[in-house]
Amino acid sequence: MKDFHLLIAEWYRQNKRELPWRSTKNAYFIWLSEIILQQTRIEQGKSYYEKFVRNYPNIQALANADEIDILNDWQGLGYYSRARNLHFSAKQVVNEFDGVFPSTYDDIIKLKGVGKYTAAAIASFAFNEQRAVVDGNVFRFLSRLFDVHTPIDSTQGQKEFQALADELILNSDPATHNQGIMEIGSLICSPQPKCSKCPMMEHCTAFIRGTIVALPVKSKKTKVRKRYFHFLVYSENNHLILEKRSTKDIWQNLYQFPLVELENDKADLPEVFKSQTFESETFKHILSHQHIFAVFHHFDSIPDDLNRDWIEVKGNEIQDYPLPRLIDRYLENTSTQW
Ligand code: SF4
Incomplete structure (x- = not known):
């Protein structure tokens, strides 16, 4: 496994999509993008990201805004609790962090609406902290790369996949590595994977064993x-x-x-x-x-x-x-x- 991070980083440098939040190290902007992209496709999220950066250029502007304006700007994205959490957290940063966006995973995760994945994404993208992200794309990619059949929605699965991701990120540039692993999961190791274009094909256990279609495993059906x-x-x-x-x-x-x-x-x-x-x-x-x-x-x-x-x-x-x-x-x- 020791050179996997080099293959991922190399692939990412050559194949990454140019997205507005990838050209900044501003933690506030990265946080906005991450909250907008929860449950939203990148193409749809882009214009909302640009609108929020324009209308609320810093955390103070967001904290001082009226909730009705924020909800109006959010209209069409759905899952409005994300917008309310943005507003709440902006005030939290102003009151508890002297208006400076927190710079460590341990502080970022204290913000409302920020879970392990989002905190790891912001801490690594903005501050290069070595925290491995595990989102849906990463679960799929890792389950296939290592042929892991533990259900991804079980406690055991969460632990196993986080441990694998933590091991892979060692000795890498965390920002590039995390973005690379997510980008491969999104563009290449998609539900219908494009294995012939994958930089990991020779090393992929599920590809070698022919188990790709069974992965990732989920234990529960979503109750509707x-x-x-x-x-x-x-x-x-x-x-x-x-x-x-x-x-x-x-x-x-x-x-x-x-x-x-x-x-x-x-x-x-x-x-x-x-x-x-x-x-x-x-x-x-x-x-x-x-x-x-x-x-x-x-x-x-x-x-x-x-x-x-x-x-x-x-x-x-x-x-x-x-x-x-x-x-x-x-x-x-x-x-x-x-
Ligand atoms: S070889 Fe195929 S299944 Fe394996 S990681 Fe790459 S895209 Fe996914």
Whole structure:
């Protein structure tokens, strides 16, 4: 294993993609990129990274911003808890680290929304600390390189793969090594691997033994919860009703049409839906652990007594409010004009 890091580094220097966060050692910018790229594809994440760097050029600017502006800038990326954690952590850095982004793994991991992988990525990319990253791409690559069949979602698997990654990073340039191993996992050792282009082919145990398709092993299936949302789309004279989601659930602090959630698809709609005036529109929206079946019911008047959490907004100002992607999709597709 002792020369593997040289092969990885060499391959990375010649094949890496030029990405905006790779040309900086600024830990704040690297942190932004890492949080944006959690659960987001690189192509989609790029424009958001550039927007955040432009609108919040330093940690103080992010800490002093209004949450509604940050959520608005995040709109379309989903998993809004990441945006709230960014804001929370920016204030944490200002208050607990004198406004200077922490420079060690042990301090970086204290920030909200930063786990082992993200702390190792920032500590190595920005400060060259020797901390091995293990993300989904690295799990796949290492499981095949060493033909390891321990489930990657088990405690034992996490330990084994972290130990392998820790051994591989020894004696290397940590920033290059970590980025290289992730890049090979992403571009070459992908779910359908391109072994003929892989710098590790001669050394890859799964390739030699023919076990690639079985790897990596996962023990659990992701449990998916089905939810049934019925939205009340009240509109009158180009005005609409929105409500803020205040409960601790998906989309906390975002805005939506007033919602009634039903237990299942057989449950009766409450009385309020009986006065629906024109057609409803149905959407299926998929999140990692939830499948949402949403019906938007249209009403051509606004009730006289509004619920306490409801606000009346002009139809052309709705995009000024941070909205879940599902509501955005509805607005893009509906034929209704306000
Ligand atoms: S040879 Fe194929 S399976 Fe092995 S590490 Fe390279 S891409 Fe992955």
